[in-house]
Amino acid sequence: MNPGVNAVERVFRSAGVTGWLHAVDIDDGREVGMRADEPVVLASVFKLPLLLELHRQAERGLLDLTERVRVPASGRTGGGTGLSAMLDDATLSLRDLAYLMMAVSDNTAADVLLARVGREAVNTLLDGLGLTATRVTQSCREMLASLRVDAGVADQSDVNQACADPEVVARLSALDPAVANRSTPREMTRLLAMIWRDEAAGAASCAAIRRLMALQVWPHRLASGFPFDDVAVSGKTGTLPTLRNEVGVVEYPDGGRYAVAVFTRSYGTAQNQPRADAAIGLAARTVIDQLRTHI
Amino acid sequence: MDLVRHLGYFLVVAEERHFGNAAARLGMAQPPLSQRIKRLEEELGVRLFERSSRRVALTEAGRLLVPEAREIVARAERIRDLMADMARGAAAVVRAGVPADLGAPVLAALIAGFRDRRPDVRLSLTEMGTAAQVAALLEGRLDVGLLRHPVAGHGLACGPVLVRYPGVLLAEDDELTAWAAVHLGDLAGRDLVMFPRDAEPGLYDDTLAACRRGGFVPAEVIHTDRAEFALGLVLSGTAVAFGVPAEVPGVVWRPLAGKPLAWRCSPAWRGEPGPCVRDFTDVAVQVLKDDAGMVDEAMPPAPRVAPRPATGFLA
Numbered sequence: 001m002n003p004g005v006n007a008v009e010r011v012f013r014s015a016g017v018t019g020w021l022h023a024v025d026i027d028d029g030r031e032v033g034m035r036a037d038e039p040v041v042l043a044s045v046f047k048l049p050l051l052l053e054l055h056r057q058a059e060r061g062l063l064d065l066t067e068r069v070r071v072p073a074s075g076r077t078g079g080g081t082g083l084s085a086m087l088d089d090a091t092l093s094l095r096d097l098a099y100l101m102m103a104v105s106d107n108t109a110a111d112v113l114l115a116r117v118g119r120e121a122v123n124t125l126l127d128g129l130g131l132t133a134t135r136v137t138q139s140c141r142e143m144l145a146s147l148r149v150d151a152g153v154a155d156q157s158d159v160n161q162a163c164a165d166p167e168v169v170a171r172l173s174a175l176d177p178a179v180a181n182r183s184t185p186r187e188m189t190r191l192l193a194m195i196w197r198d199e200a201a202g203a204a205s206c207a208a209i210r211r212l213m214a215l216q217v218w219p220h221r222l223a224s225g226f227p228f229d230d231v232a233v234s235g236k237t238g239t240l241p242t243l244r245n246e247v248g249v250v251e252y253p254d255g256g257r258y259a260v261a262v263f264t265r266s267y268g269t270a271q272n273q274p275r276a277d278a279a280i281g282l283a284a285r286t287v288i289d290q291l292r293t294h295i
Numbered sequence: 296m297d298l299v300r301h302l303g304y305f306l307v308v309a310e311e312r313h314f315g316n317a318a319a320r321l322g323m324a325q326p327p328l329s330q331r332i333k334r335l336e337e338e339l340g341v342r343l344f345e346r347s348s349r350r351v352a353l354t355e356a357g358r359l360l361v362p363e364a365r366e367i368v369a370r371a372e373r374i375r376d377l378m379a380d381m382a383r384g385a386a387a388v389v390r391a392g393v394p395a396d397l398g399a400p401v402l403a404a405l406i407a408g409f410r411d412r413r414p415d416v417r418l419s420l421t422e423m424g425t426a427a428q429v430a431a432l433l434e435g436r437l438d439v440g441l442l443r444h445p446v447a448g449h450g451l452a453c454g455p456v457l458v459r460y461p462g463v464l465l466a467e468d469d470e471l472t473a474w475a476a477v478h479l480g481d482l483a484g485r486d487l488v489m490f491p492r493d494a495e496p497g498l499y500d501d502t503l504a505a506c507r508r509g510g511f512v513p514a515e516v517i518h519t520d521r522a523e524f525a526l527g528l529v530l531s532g533t534a535v536a537f538g539v540p541a542e543v544p545g546v547v548w549r550p551l552a553g554k555p556l557a558w559r560c561s562p563a564w565r566g567e568p569g570p571c572v573r574d575f576t577d578v579a580v581q582v583l584k585d586d587a588g589m590v591d592e593a594m595p596p597a598p599r600v601a602p603r604p605a606t607g608f609l610a
Contacts, residue, residue, distance in 0.1 A: 007473070219605040226479045229508070230553050231603035253553040253599060269399065292552075295474035 007290075008283045010031055015279030018246070019109035022185035023287040025250070026042060026193045026257045032287040036186040040263040043143075043238030044105045045245050046136050046181040048092045049191065050114055051212065053122045055176055055205035058094075065095040071112060072112055077141045078156050089234040095208075105237060107140035114139050130201065134183035137255060143181070146174050147241070161205040162202025164269050174240055175265075188247045188261035196249055196257060212236060213248065221246040221291065222260070228277065236260035242266045243258025244273075246280050258291055299371045302364040307311055307341060308332060309361055312351050338581040362384070388417045389571045391579075392428040392440035394560070395520055396538075397587070404586045408578040416571050424494025432565050439572045441579060444559035445497040454576045456564035457589035462550040464541055468531040476552040479509025486534040487513035498558065499596045505555050507600065511530065539588065559592060 012019035022036035058065045071083055071090045078084055083097075092100075097113055100106035108229040114122075114136075118119035122136045138146070144156065149224050150172045151162035162168050173179045194200035213234035221244065223233040235248025262280045266273055304321065308328070311317040318325040336343055343357035351360070384412070389409075393402070402420070409418045425429065428440035429448045441446065444456065463477055471477050492499040506512065517534055519525050528534040530545050537556060540548035560583065562576040583589040 023492070078580040214602075215604055217604040219603065223603060225605075228480050228510070228552075230555070230598065231478075233603065289475045 007286050008032075009081035010284045011026055011279050011286060012264065014273045015264075015266075015282075016268055017174040017266045017276050017279055019283060020263040021191045021261065021283055021284070022184050023260040023284065024189045024193060024256055025291050025293060026196050026259055029178065030291055031189075032290055033186060037133075037266050039184060039185050040245070041175055041177050041238075041240065041243060042109070042134075042181040042238045043174075043243055043245055044107075044140075044184050045183070045188065045238035045247055047101050047105065047110050047235050048188075048213075048236045048247065049122050049131075049134065049136060049210075050110065050117065051209055052191075052195070052200055052205075053104060053117045053125045054094065054098060054113055055201050055208060056125060057117055057121070059202050059205055060069070061228065063094060065098075068093050068095045068117075069097060071097075071108065071110060076162070077107040077111045077139070078144050079105070081109035099212055099215065103215045103217055105239075107144070111139045111141055121186060129191065129194065131183070131187045134187045136179055137179070137180050143174050143240075145250035146179075147172060148172070160271065164271075166269050169241050169269050172241060175243060184203070185263060186260040194245060194248055194263070196259065208236035210249075214249075218246075220277040221280040222248045222250070222262070222284055223281060224278045225283070226250055241271075242269055244276055244280060252292070256292060258288045260288065296334060296338060299367060301331055301338070302360075304328060304331050305335055305357075305360065305366050306364050306368060307451045308344065308351065309357065311355055314351060318462045330503075366601045369389055369492070385436045387415070388419050389413075389575050390419045390421070390436070390438045391575055392421050392423040392431060392437045394423065394441055396424050396445065396490070396522060397441075401582060404582045405579060408582050409575055411468070411608050412578055413571060413572050416573070424490075425498070426494060428563075432563060435565070438569070439562055439575050440562055441583075442563045443495050444561065445501060446563075447497070448563060451563045455578065455580050456559050456561040456592040457583050458557050458559045458591045458592045459539070459587070460554045461537040461539065461550070461556050462548050464526070464529045464536045464538055464550060466529060466545050467545050467547045469532065469535075469547070472549065473548045474549060477512045478552045479506055482535055484509040484515075485511075485513065486515040486517060487511075487527045488517045488519060488534040488610075490520050491518040494520060494527055502556060509555050520563075555598075562590065598608045 008019065008021060018034040020038055020040050022031065022033040024031040057063050068091050069144065071092065073087060073089050076084055082100040083090060084107045085114060094116070097109040102275055104135040104167050119136045125284045126132070126134045146157055147159050147163070151168050153159060163172070169175070191200065195206050198206045200206055213236060214232065216235055216237070218237055221237055226233050230253040232251040233248060235246045238245035242265050244266065247265045249257055249259050251257045262283055264276060264280060266276045296324060307321055308314060308317040311320065312397045314325050315477070321328065332343065341356040342354050345352040345354055368545055386452055406420070407416055411506055421437070422537065423440070425443045425446055428437060428442055429446065429451065430439040432440050432451055436560050442453070465480065471481055474481070489499065489502070503516070517528060525536050526543050526546060530543065560578050564572050
């Protein structure tokens with residue numbers, strides 16, 4: 001067994017989570033995994049393949065990333081950030097919507113873009129990349145609606161409270177990889193590696209995607225494992241009740257670059273679990289430390 | 296009179312036992328040779344040869360003088376050779392300054408390597424910090440030194456720059472030993488034991504500046520130039536130290552991720568390097584590579600700060 005895995009298991013256990021993980025050296029292919037081929041729920045991590053399909057369609061001339069889109073104040077998808085939290089009509093370019101979707105996981109921006117490119121187009125792209133365990137089946141709005149329905153509450157604002165109940169969490173279809181947007185840790189690192197090697201799309205598109213992933217604001221998960229000025233961390237999080245994910249790339253000053261995908265489910269149902277968030281970063285550092293010592 | 300020269304004539308006559316043959320060997324006429332031997336006898340107040348028509352024999356005083364004269368003549372020749380070397384720009388002694396922490400095997404390899412290269416030249420080594428070496432080189436008290444960079448040595452010339460990337464020495468029960476490589480920022484909250492600033496001001500300031508950039512500001516910096524004392528502090532968990540792996544039970548070495556510290560060193564001298572200084576430089580560079588794990592200076596990676604939206608400035 002991989003020597004890194006026991007240490008990773010300890011990290012997860014002491015944070016009160018179950019973890020699924022895969023990490024790979026982007027340039028030499030060495031890897032560390034734990035339950036790396038089991039299906040996992042992506043939550044907002046699905047915004048990464050959506051972003052890739054957006055750029056692929058722009059490359060084919062199907063859309064113009066600078067095209068301006070009106071996003072009215074009414075009818076927005078719920079969420080605590082970006083346009084989902086803003087109150088007035090807005091007009092943004094497609095690529096600035098993509099920025100909000102990646103930087104602050106804006107659900108409204110994601111649904112506007114998903115409606116524009118089409119979820120089947122995203123799945124066709126994933127097929128073409130050989131990522132057949134990765135599927136986009138739901139928009140953010142559908143995901144949130146399933147939470148409300150499964151929790152048995154009438155209003156979206158009651159979902160948070162209801163999901164503090166373990167019995168409610170147990171019946172959320174949004175947490176079932178057979179239903180929700182899904183992938184495996186290994187397929188996510190393959191996708192990241194293709195983006196970092198300019199293989200997932202044209203070089204300019206891959207660079208634009210990397211830029212947006214580096215602009216993600218959250219410091220508490222993957223980035224928290226690398227509190228070092230000379231290490232660059234790019235990523236995309238995903239969060240649902242008891243579910244905390246992040247996939248991203250960690251780049252060292254000596255040129256070493258590592259794709260890592262970490263998916264967790266916490267035993268507890270509390271929303272605020274900074275140790276569970278930090279476990280994603282610590283687990284990532286643990287496996288990257290192993291990859292860097294040529295195990 | 297020139298005693299050494301006269302002793303030289305004496306030895307030739309003593310070997311030839313014949314004034315004519317001796318004069319021929321010396322490339323001179325016989326009368327002046329006889330004259331000079333007579334003057335030597337007057338000077339010393341003894342007779343050195345029994346002269347007969349056929350042959351010349353040493354007196355007892357003459358026999359006594361032969362080994363003494365041989366020694367003086369040989370020494371005089373050696374003085375001339377040495378001074379001739381000096382006149383050609385080669386010194387019979389090379390005075391070299393070396394850093395205190397070079398280590399016994401490296402020091403031994405340096406001395407052996409130089410002896411192989413120049414068996415005729417004595418290598419006089421002095422353990423000295425960079426600051427002292429710079430002063431000694433400028434004042435002519437050293438011929439060559441091994442300086443730590445960065446160094447302000449106006450008027451000195453430097454040989455090839457070699458570099459070594461120090462790691463960190465930790466007590467084996469330090470939690471950081473779980474990592475295969477340690478970041479400077481991981482060391483936060485620990486004290487640091489270092490060489491005194493006086494000895495290596497440039498390297499000292501450089502090292503602490505890199506620590507601050509990396510997020511490690513030691514609450515206390517303990518100074519010592521004794522390796523044993525530093526290791527004792529590490530062993531007890533009192534402080535961490537930077538350096539090469541130490542073969543001490545209880546002390547664990549880990550590389551620093553991203554090589555944030557680079558310890559550079561190069562031979563240095565004042566003015567034009569003589570042949571011995573050049574030989575010392577060649578030997579020192581080879582020994583530092585072979586025995587001290589140093590490598591040719593690569594282009595150091597430019598220090599970078601990877602921007603992060605949430606933790607960067609203006610967030």
